Amino acid sequence: MVKQDRAIRTRRTILEAAAKVFEERGYQAATIAEILHTAGVTKGALYFHFESKEQLAQGVLHEQDQRFVIPDRACKLQELADVVLLHAYRLQSDPMVRAGVRLSMDQHAEGLDRSGPFLRWSAVCREMLEKAQAQGELLPHVVTSVTADVVVGTFAGVQSMSQAVSEYQDLRRRTSELLRHLFPSIAVPSVLASLDLSEPRGEAVYEEIQRLLQRQPAAAVS
DSSP states (O other): OHHHHHHHHHHHHHHHHHHHHHHHOOOOOOOHHHHHHHHTTOOHHHHHSSSSSHHHEEEEEEHHHHEEEEOOSSSSSHHHHHHHHHHHHHHHOOOOHHHHHHHHHHOOOTTTTHHHHHHHHHHHHHHHHHHHHHOOOOTTTHHHHHHHHHHHHHHHHHHHHHHHHHHTTTTTHHHHHHHHHHGEEEEEEHHHHTTOOOOOOOHHHHHHHHHHHHOOOGOOOO
């Protein structure tokens, strides 16, 4: 058990170091040597967990998903908004998330499959939209698969613009504005009037999730 715990900690250390290097340098410029130096581990320890730089990058992308918690709401459009606003908040506060986004948006990352995060995000959004549709929250014309891709694609553009303009400092505002423009085209008026799409919402949802995880430690996602 002690060896297993140590291996888990070492793997986490390596991933956090890789996230730091990938975020700062990008996939192509990052090197195993730089990740080793940042992690402070031996080459053998790194290669025990990851066979290549590509596996390290996929590990960072996967870790971003592992830290992803979906708040359960009766109103599924509020749940969708919370997921998007929460991700915007975490992009500002979590280096692992920023590194995952940098990798997924890095068009120069030759040889790295960057489709996973986009496909997973689309699937998550589509599932919530399908539940919203079943509950009568959506306007009749909405095609859930199309709207899911629009949500993912427009948020990717907004976060990319925010990173270039302000290093994500204005991302929560931009994300709130995006949802205020998008949701009137898909939500029935009575549901739209009840939604909280405000800029502080993402942080409030994050704090709510942390309180829930503290009360249920067995379900915690580290």
